Amino acid sequence: MTTPDLEAQLKALETVIERSESFFMAGHLNPDGDTIGSMLALASVLKRLDKKVYLFSQDPVPANLAFLPHIKNVKIARLPKKKFDAAILLECSSPGRGGDIMGVLKRCGTVVNIDHHRTAEFYGDVNIVEPTASATAEIVYRLFYNMGVHITRREAICLYTGIVTDTGRFYFPATSPRTLEAASRLLETGFNFSRINDLLYATRSCISLKILGRALESMEITGAGKLAVMALRNSDFTAFGASPQHAESVINHGMMVPGVKAAVLFREDPDKINATFRSRGHIDVSAVAKAFGGGGHMHAAGCRLQEPFAAVRSKVLRLLLKRLKAENDRG
Ligand SMILES: [Mn+2]
The missing domain is CATH 3.10.310.30 (Diaminopimelate Epimerase; Chain A, domain 1)
Structure with missing residues (x-):
């Protein structure tokens, strides 16, 4: 399923961001570059807006993503006990894909679901599901663009990692002109993408x-x-x-x-x-x-x-x- 009114839902997320102080964020089980990269970029922007963010992953982050800025902020299998104004789930086609988070979600005011999988369920209060996006990072890029957010070099590294890994290095058919445009804008921040590609692809234990x-x-x-x-x-x-x-x-x-x-x-x-x-x-x-x-x-x-x-x-x-x-x- 696709969100029929994507721009309206992106706007709804902007409103959630404006009105909330504390956020719980989770990616999917066996996390990949897209779920982690999207989460870190979004968390970084939220922190720059003086929000409190709790980053959760049920499963450990793959070693080849250890270079991502602020990766240490992701709490592995450590569920928070607090309440949150909002939860943002990245690439979880159902809440269960995020791990044992149902208890936490019950303590979150608003639940936001961002995904590009066709099998995504519409379980959130806000559902941003766009299967034509090559990566969730591409959707997050679009959110930042709409918000008029200046993307830092470190945030660009995170989003680029999401896009480059999910498109198989701009190889899979989901790679679109919009994908390349987003990647192009991210490269303009001046990070060393060749080094990132080396870390992602030419490094294997x-x-x-x-x-x-x-x-x-x-x-x-x-x-x-x-x-x-x-x-x-x-x-x-x-x-x-x-x-x-x-x-x-x-x-x-x-x-x-x-x-x-x-x-x-x-x-x-x-x-x-x-x-x-x-x-x-x-x-x-x-x-x-x-x-x-x-x-x-x-x-x-x-x-x-x-x-x-x-x-x-x-x-x-x-x-x-x-x-x-x-x-x-x-x-
Ligand atoms: Mn993805």
Whole structure:
């Protein structure tokens, strides 16, 4: 769903910002560059407006985002006990995507939902949902633009990180003229974007490379060559002392095999199985994720199931293969 009156909702958020003193902000589970970058940029502007901001993430921030300005302000899995005038959730298609925050939300006056996922629910008092935006950071940029906010170099780094990571370095189809315009304005603040790109893309820990190796070894091609399947078991993580963050972006390697239209990575946590999907063309993996209680975009989605590994693998693959076959029959 898309917010029908986006400008009005952006205006409503401006009013919330004007009228509120204290803010609770949360991003989604397994946070990425967009959710964290958007949160830090917005928090920085709110602080410059003399507001109090509590930044929350249920899961740890990936190591490759440690360079982001004020990243240490994000409280990991530490829920506040206070009341807040407003809550701003970034990229949480439902409140549960933000973690165990329901109790806090009940103590927040107004709830604002900012997202660019098609599967976003309209649970907020203000809902800014724009699936044509390449990144939530692009929406936050638009908010700042509307507000006439001068964006600092550090804020630009945060928003640029959100945009560059969510567009796969301006590569995914959601990259639009508006995306490039926002990036261009951000670059004008004069930060060293080449250094940021190095930190994001040319830096990878030995552990995460080893995890990538395990995932690549596990790769199977099925569905008449159209589906790449990878798996990472608990034992793979314990072997290297790795955490789920070390498996980030592993899934993209499945899409590199010629002829592959969709890829899935099954990642075992101690108590859950995570399935991450990528696709291209007409294959909508968000529908598959949604069928198992997850969400995401047409070409990038995910879900978590609390069932044995083999059971999750077989039922998710059954549905994925069905969709790929339906696509085949369509021509
Ligand atoms: Mn995003």
